[in-house]
Amino acid sequence: MTPEQVLVAPGRRHVYWHSALTVVVLVGAACLAHRHWPVLERGAVRLAVADQGWLLVGGTAAAATWICAALAQQGAVVRRLPQGRLVAAQFAACAANHLLPAGLGAGAVNLRFLMRCGLPAGRAASALAVKGAAAVVVRAALIVVLALACPGVLRFPRLSAGILAAGAVVVVCLAVVPAWSRCRRALAAVVADFRAVHANPSRAAALWGGSLVFAVLHALVLIAVGQAVALPLSPARVALLYLAASSAAALLPTPGGLGSLDAALALALTASGAPGAAAASAVLGYRLLTVWLPLVPGLVVLTVLIRSKAL
Template sequence: MSLPPLDSLPAPTPTPASVATSVTTSVPAPALAPDPAPAPAPAPAPGDSPCATLRSTTHPPSTTRLTSLTRLVLALLPLLLIGTWAAVDWRALRDGVTRLGAADPWWLLAGVFFTLLGWVAAACVRQGALPERLPPGLLLASQFAAGAANHVLPASIGAHAVTLRFLQGRGIPLARATASLALYSLAKPVAKMPVLILFLVAFEDTLQLGGLAPDRWTLLLAAGSVTLGLATASLLLAVVRPLRRPAVDFLRTALTDVRILHTRPSRVLALWGGSAATPLLQGSVIASVGFSLGLPLSWAQVVFALLIASTAVGAVPAPGGIGPVDAALVFTMVALGAPMGLSTATVIGYRVLTVWIPLLPGTLVLSALVHRKVL
């Protein structure tokens, strides 16, 4: 059977779909307009760095001005507080400077030396309370600045705030920095008790404890206060549930850091050695000032007086311990046989030497650290 030729076959009838397809394929698509070129970024000024250009494009000028103004206020605020304090307490400053003007300069120089060692001891304790290694120069500068802030706010809040900002600036998380402050605050009174017991044993003959021994009611009052404080803290944690989780996390972090620290002999020596040396250095400053004025007490008696006074009223919230500790220190030295006038002059001279003289340079260091964004 033969097939018909192709030319003789009828042409297929076009359908609407094929017509549409042919029209679509035959008509050329319109050309797409090119995307507009992005606007070029402004070229940096000749003296600008790439980081400065990035900051200028990231933060608006109003935010930058507000941040600069805030830092300026924080830098000048310590100077304003110190000026206000000096205007309020100018009589004590005047009397102390007058007393020190007639004192033996060599003993005063020894007092300055022990004051400087006190800041070094504080920096050692701060380092011993943290596993990470901190830069020694900045750490010492921060403690010098913290000493100025400590005399403005009560209960060492100023010093702890400065140290907390410094640790966070070094990359320490907030929980671990807070645990370090708690360990620092706990180590100093705990290390003071063995020093006090050592003085009681070694200098029993020279220490006149008749007028200083507390009676039974005083001991009961102290024990009751400690028990009440612990019971109140436990009750708050048991009743207020939002406090429970942060407290547990804080304790877990603190115990972990304590375990790590006590596996490193250098940290143990810095923490506990510095804490034990702190009252000895403070007592040495008081003894040096007393010797320059002719105080008829030995070094052991003066240091013991400071240990007793700071232990008795050290928990009273006062800026830098000024006030309650001073009154207790004068009372203790008088009970040990010193005249009231010389004891008062010794304490005033001690405060001038350790508070008023370092206050202005310490405040300037604090402002400089804030300005340089170390704090």
């Protein structure tokens, strides 16, 4: 199976599992919303009278994330990409990501765009893997730095020796199964592309700089909305809670983290001392700026790119 087939047309069983899990998460989120409806209603009212200046800051930060995503994607590719179409593709990929689970929408859009720019399917898939790996490393580093700056906010579970040993056994078993040979070849291609990118300092700076600012800007959106609704938490704490909650929500393959991210963010904010109405306002405002307002324009851009053969 080619990398394009893996990203664009996964097996039916894989899609069914994703769809079933998405439905379960969305039903659970709907039940939680129904149970806490008065809090959500107060949060919506609080957001309606929020500080417009801070909401404008949050909206500007949300719009800038697409430019940073384009910068990181360019950094993951040695070949120069058309800048205007690259930014438009990131905007369209963001919209597609809210319609399909586990990042499949964004992956498919970006893969198709890179192939339209002349990259073979394997190289395009490796470029997406390089970008994804950089994003994971940057998020982990930010969480560690903010956790040290805000001690006591996160409580990491202690892993026993038995759990670590079981994990080591699983890794060893995966290393000997026949399918792992294909994974090793794919990993070798990603490592080769990673080295090629870092042989060009400007590309490496674009990759890591774009990935870093992308994560920071998303945290800034939540911080700005929190300031607009008078969320009684420090910006550093809000950023840490956002990064931790969004990383945890990524484990559940709902479209754009719908339901899973909302619940994780609200739980993290309230557990850190924020009132329920303020936490609900912050989450609703973050979703409004990053999902609901850009969704329809993003789908329009996606349609235009498809019709113009850019995808």
